[in-house]
Amino acid sequence: MDAVQQWIQQLEQSGKTPQEIQVMLYALRNTSAAALNVAILSCFTDAEKTEIEAIVDESQAEQRMQELFQQHTSVTVDQFVQDLQQKFIDGTLKTPAPQN
Secondary structure, rough: OHHHHHHHHHHHOOOOOOOOOHHHHHHEEEHHHHHHHHHHHHOOOOHHHHHHHHHHOOHHHHHHHHHHHHHOEEEEEEEEHHHHHHHHHHHHHOOOOOOO
């Protein structure tokens, strides 16, 4: 079972409604996509962006983007997204410290 599925189970067990879980899943997806886009835009050169945009075949463009991303970041796109998702999940599961 992956981290997202475990997280959903934990949310269900903590009494979250299906609607609340859906909102949290949307937030997870949107946060991951936004962070990935920022990472791509900040690490690729203009020439690399132009190169990717010029590739007509979508799967080849995706492959080239992933190759360049790994060259620049030393992690795969999948690893990057998994790490982001894990940090998001960890942040939602933390219980607030008791206030005195």
